[in-house]
Amino acid sequence: MKLGLHIRLGALLAAFGVLATGLTGLYSYTQSRELLVKAAERDLMSSVQMFSRRFATAVHNISDDVRLVGELEVTRSIPASSGELAEAGKTSLADTFHALLRANPAYFQVRLISARDHGLELVRVDREGQGTVRVLGDMLQEKAHFPYVFNALALKPGEVFLSKIGVNHDVGSHAALNRPAMYISSPVTTPDGMALGLVVITVDITRVFDELKADLPTYRKLFIANEWGDYLVHPDPAQAFGFDQGRRVLIQESIAQVQPLLDGKAQQVLAQAELGDKPEPALGAFMRMPLGRDEMRSFVVLGIAEPLSEILESTRTLARTTLQIVLGFSAIAIVLALFAARVVTRPLNQMTQEVRRFSSDRPVGDLPTQRQDEIGELARGFDEMQRRISLTMSELDASRTHLAHMARHDNLTGLANRSVFIDRLEHAILTAKRSGGCLAVLFVDLDRFKHINDTYGHGVGDVALVQAARLLTSSVREVDTVARWGGDEFVILLEAMDEEHEARRVAQTLLDRFGRRMDVSGHALDLGVSIGISMYPRDGFEASELIQRADEAMYLAKHRQGNRYSVFGNESLT
Ligand SMILES: Nc1nc2c(ncn2[C@@H]2O[C@H](COP(=O)(O)OP(=O)(O)OP(=O)(O)O)[C@@H](O)[C@H]2O)c(=O)[nH]1
Secondary structure, eight states: OOOOHHHHHHHHHHHHHHHHHHHHHHHHHHHHHHHHHHHHHHHHHHHHHHHHHHHHHHHHHHHHHHHHHHTSTTGGGOOTTTOOOOHHHHHHHHHHHHHHHHHOTTEEEEEEEESSTTTBEEEEEEEETTEEEEEOGGGOOBOTTSHHHHHHHTSOTTOOEEOOOEEOOOTTOGGGTTSEEEEEEEEEEOTTOOEEEEEEEEEEHHHHHHHHGGGSOTTSEEEEEOTTOBEEEOSSGGGTTGGGGTOOOBHHHHOGGGHHHHTTSOSEEEEEEEETTTTEEEEEEEEEEEESOGGGTEEEEEEEEEEHHHHTHHHHHHHHHHHHHHHHHHHHHHHHHHHHHHHHHHHHHHHHHHHHHHHTTOOOOOOOTTOOSHHHHHHHHHHHHHHHHHHHHHHHHHHHHHHHHHHHBOTTTOOBOHHHHHHHHHHHHHHHHHHTOOEEEEEEEETTHHHHHHHHOHHHHHHHHHHHHHHHHHHSOTTSEEEEEETTEEEEEEOSOOSHHHHHHHHHHHHHHHHSOEEETTEEEOOOEEEEEEEETTSOSSHHHHHHHHHHHHHHHHHTTSSSEEETTTOOOO
């Protein structure tokens, strides 16, 4: 099927419109998606930083409690000589420890440990079930071999030691037994700085982390690893504290991008992680968080990850919205394209119709010649072309008519020529034959015409011929035909001429009129004529025959001095 320009142009414009809209939509979707992922990365990073600050604050608060207990009068009253505290002081401290444990659900134990007697626990209160319990007598243990003891005793007054996070296996430690824990300790000193003992709080680190991550959305997962990469917190609890069960589950093995944090070559990184039982790709922000005093160079790696599906959820909404916008604008583009194509092609169609009308000789209607654009230019060009063609056509018509007239008439006198005369004679013969009528042919020859030419010149001879033609025409009926046979010879067809005497009368009229002197270009001339008459059907049945007979009769008249007529067959040369 042949498609019109309107459809093709419309389809082309529509395709451009849809393509442009689609590409714009795709570009804005891609850009927006990238911005969303970048925003999610920033958000995750600030989230992990916030978590780190809150963890630091929590540790700081616990450290303050440890320091506070260490600075109590009763704590500092441990005799340097014996290292043994008075019973009343112990009871008072135990009351304080009970209060601390009640106020801080994340504390497992609060203890005062002597610097003497191999780090013997002087006062100890443990969490047990929903309550607290003071450990007394033989149940008190020597702890000098624990890092939180010997490290704290080496500190200056007011300084705090943070232990590594590990699983507590102290026998008899009540609620803390086999639970992840962290020890925060600070020395108890004499005014001159000698260590008398230390205060240590055993922290339920799981509870601390649970409280800190309570503010995180459920789809965000927390990762914490120690300085060797062992998971301390993992979305899958089975992965945490693997080292306590004789296996290593290392963060750098599952999330290789965090290695620079462990190596101290980066403070924070973005990384791909996997979450859940059925591993789901996630984006995570990880940072290195120093723990404790600088010289210990202790740190943990904190990380918060979010499933990519959550991050890209808003991009799905964006994709839907973008698609709707693209479809909407594509529809508008198609409508506008068809409209534009129509606007452009309508004047062209109009001109096409006018060209068709012009080519089929119908009157041409209005053309958009007033337009100032290319279509107006085209219309004006067509209008001009159409006027020129019309002008040329009418000139051609005129010259064709003239040529046709010239082909049938004598140029000088305007009379019918030989061929027209023969046509009419043949036609008249047929008519006469059908009707049984008669007709007459008169052959007229000017007498001594050569003399006029020779005497007055050909110009005068021409005028004389024209006047002779007029005289002949005005002397016969309108139905009769006068033709110039050649030179100074004329032929006349008299139709419906039933009697010879009627033809004779016409010939006589001619003789009479030619017998009068004529004024030809100021010359008074006597133009005589010789006339021969033939009759149908008496003298012949054919046109040529009748003309020949009339010519012969004219010859007889001429032979007898001219200025007379002769009827064929009535006279003969003698
Ligand atoms: N001016 C003019 N002369 C013509 C034209 N056609 C023919 N003639 C002249 O007409 C003359 C005819 O001469 P002829 O045939 O001898 O006839 P004529 O002089 O009338 O002699 P007769 O017929 O015997 O009386 C010639 O001199 C031709 O040159 C024409 O169109 N114009």
